[in-house]
Amino acid sequence: xxxxxxxxxxxxxxxxxxxxxxxxxxxxxxxxxxxxxxxxxxxxxxxxxxxxxxxxxxxxxxxxxxxxxxxxxxxxxxxxxxxxxxxxxxxxxxxxxxxxxxxxxxxxxxxxxxxxxxxxxxxxxxxxxxxxxxxxxxxxxxxx
Amino acid sequence: xxxxxxxxxxxxxxxxxxxxxxxxxxxxxxxxxxxxxxxxxxxxxxxxxxxxxxxxxxxxxxxxxxxxxxxxxxxxxxxxxxxxxxxxxxxxxxxxxxxxxxxxxxxxxxxxxxxxxxxxxxxxxxxxxxxxxxxxxxxxxxxxxxxxxxxxxxxxxxxxxxxxxxxxxxxxxxxxxxxxxxxxxxxxxxxxxxxxxxxxxxxxxxxxxxxxxxxxxxxxxxxxxxxxxxxxxxxxxxxxxxxxxxxxxxxxxxxxxxxxxxxxxxxxxxxxxxxxxxxxxxxxxxxxxxxxxxxxxxxxxxxxxxxxxxxxxxxxxxxxxxxxxxxxxxxxxxxxxxxxxxxxxxxxxxxxxxxxxxxxxxxxxxxxxxxxxxxxxxxxxxxxxxxxxxxxxxxxxxxxxxxxxxxxxxxxxxxxxxxxxxxxxxxxxxxxxxxxxxxxx
Numbered sequence: 001x002x003x004x005x006x007x008x009x010x011x012x013x014x015x016x017x018x019x020x021x022x023x024x025x026x027x028x029x030x031x032x033x034x035x036x037x038x039x040x041x042x043x044x045x046x047x048x049x050x051x052x053x054x055x056x057x058x059x060x061x062x063x064x065x066x067x068x069x070x071x072x073x074x075x076x077x078x079x080x081x082x083x084x085x086x087x088x089x090x091x092x093x094x095x096x097x098x099x100x101x102x103x104x105x106x107x108x109x110x111x112x113x114x115x116x117x118x119x120x121x122x123x124x125x126x127x128x129x130x131x132x133x134x135x136x137x138x139x140x141x142x143x144x
Numbered sequence: 145x146x147x148x149x150x151x152x153x154x155x156x157x158x159x160x161x162x163x164x165x166x167x168x169x170x171x172x173x174x175x176x177x178x179x180x181x182x183x184x185x186x187x188x189x190x191x192x193x194x195x196x197x198x199x200x201x202x203x204x205x206x207x208x209x210x211x212x213x214x215x216x217x218x219x220x221x222x223x224x225x226x227x228x229x230x231x232x233x234x235x236x237x238x239x240x241x242x243x244x245x246x247x248x249x250x251x252x253x254x255x256x257x258x259x260x261x262x263x264x265x266x267x268x269x270x271x272x273x274x275x276x277x278x279x280x281x282x283x284x285x286x287x288x289x290x291x292x293x294x295x296x297x298x299x300x301x302x303x304x305x306x307x308x309x310x311x312x313x314x315x316x317x318x319x320x321x322x323x324x325x326x327x328x329x330x331x332x333x334x335x336x337x338x339x340x341x342x343x344x345x346x347x348x349x350x351x352x353x354x355x356x357x358x359x360x361x362x363x364x365x366x367x368x369x370x371x372x373x374x375x376x377x378x379x380x381x382x383x384x385x386x387x388x389x390x391x392x393x394x395x396x397x398x399x400x401x402x403x404x405x406x407x408x409x410x411x412x413x414x415x416x417x418x419x420x421x422x423x424x425x426x427x428x429x430x431x432x433x434x435x436x437x438x439x440x441x442x443x444x445x446x447x448x449x450x451x452x453x454x455x456x457x458x459x460x461x462x463x464x465x466x467x468x469x470x471x472x473x474x475x476x477x478x479x480x481x482x483x484x485x486x487x488x489x490x491x492x493x494x495x496x497x498x499x500x501x502x503x504x505x506x507x508x509x510x511x512x513x514x515x516x517x518x519x520x521x522x523x524x525x526x527x528x529x530x531x532x533x534x535x536x537x538x539x540x541x542x543x544x545x546x547x548x549x550x551x552x553x554x555x556x557x558x559x560x561x562x563x564x565x566x567x568x569x570x571x572x573x574x575x576x577x578x579x580x581x582x583x584x585x
Contacts, residue, residue: 117535
């Protein structure tokens with residue numbers, strides 16, 4: 001089963017912080033595939049799935065950000081009514097709990113991926129064996 | 145390496161530093177009597193003070209009689225700006241220094257030739273505690289100029305015969321280059337600057353363990369045991385505490401020996417007392433209060449019972465190093481910058497200690513005090529670090545709450561903790577500004 005990588009960046013919750021991060025990515029020709037922002041009590045964690053993970057990690061660190069790279073599952077969904085439901089139903093049947101999630105639309109109206117963060121990715125992989133789900137892999141995350 | 149630094153530590157003036165207590169008291173009394181007489185004769189301010197308090201210099205017959213002398217404060221010294229507190233004619237003054245003057249006119253201190261000699265002597269004692277010898281290379285990052293730090297260390301290094309590198313404050317990149325190239329063995333700077341140096345050096349990929357550095361004399365601001373541990377761990381050195389103040393002489397009033405059980409006050413020249421900042425009563429030995437200092441031998445600007453505002457306690461049990469000099473605890477606050485928050489006394493030091501007891505927290509923080517709707521609020525800004533970061537926001541939030549709880553346990557008040565981005569809090573090359581009080585009181 002394949003998995004993809006996601007960046008997590010610590011940011012203070014104030015104007016201009018996201019702009020600074022996206023500028024680093026843009027200036028270095030890094031494409032953002034999916035985004036999620038979680039914030040609470042004055043700070044937030046910004047999550048990006050990008051095409052050049054290692055470059056993004058290095059450039060953001062250089063710019064002084066606290067960043068980490070973690071693995072997530074990217075599960076293929078049909079980009080049509082009921083598409084998300086079909087995937088979530090399987091996850092629920094197999095007992096996989098979603099910690100955080102976001103969506104990567106690979107081809108509009110055709111193919112999308114649900115990016116799922118779980119507590120224990122190895123365990124989730126076991127649970128989802130033979131589930132019939134299709135996963136996006138590192139090769140497909142990298143630029144074409 | 146630390147062991148070596150400890151073994152290097154020497155007693156500069158055995159006769160003075162290891163003198164039996166009784167003998168020293170006789171010496172102090174003789175010097176005090178002479179100082180009182182000299183001061184009252186020469187300085188109108190003191191003459192009037194003694195007159196108002198209805199005492200004469202001859203009334204000082206024992207060391208305990210010092211209590212009859214009224215205190216002198218920084219505000220009063222300022223009124224004598226610039227030279228009215230001097231006890232000798234200007235032709236006898238060979239050098240002047242001033243306090244920073246951040247809160248008004250600075251205090252000016254004048255040194256006679258003998259005062260410079262005294263300063264060199266006490267600083268030689270101090271640097272010797274850190275292991276300084278003729279062979280040492282002392283990188284002096286204290287500011288040269290009107291500030292006493294730079295030249296105080298300079299004179300002490302000269303007296304010993306060490307090689308002093310008078311690099312002064314600032315230009316961190318160059319400090320690191322010099323430290324490497326000159327194989328500096330002893331560094332003198334503020335503790336916060338030492339940590340900043342470590343941070344910059346690490347960013348440049350320099351392995352701090354490979355430096356020739358063996359010890360450091362850190363002072364001119366309040367710091368904690370946790371910061372000591374941090375400096376010692378990062379640089380692999382012996383980090384010792386130095387204390388002094390412009391009004392008394394500059395650095396060299398007291399210094400720690402490698403036993404690290406308090407700073408030995410050079411009490412044959414500077415006479416210490418501890419008083420309650422509220423009642424102004426003398427406190428028993430070992431109790432925490434405000435340090436009051438009198439100079440016994442200064443000529444240029446003698447000081448009788450100067451209120452330092454620094455909070456500490458004195459201990460007289462024998463020290464393993466062999467010195468009989470009284471020891472003062474590290475300064476844990478200032479009687480004038482303790483924060484009164486919702487009626488509770490809070491020392492910034494307490495918050496720092498709580499923070500640094502938690503693993504992974506960088507010693508960079510700022511305390512912001514505000515008053516909203518007549519209620520004081522404290523916000524403590526703490527920098528996020530690689531070690532603390534998690535990609536799960538829940539874990540970061542847990543950490544934030546844990547810090548809040550830890551601070552609440554330390555100060556008895558709820559403080560709001562704000563996690564901020566790494567390196568976003570101001571770094572200083574001198575005294576770190578830890579508290580921003582935004583209340584309009």
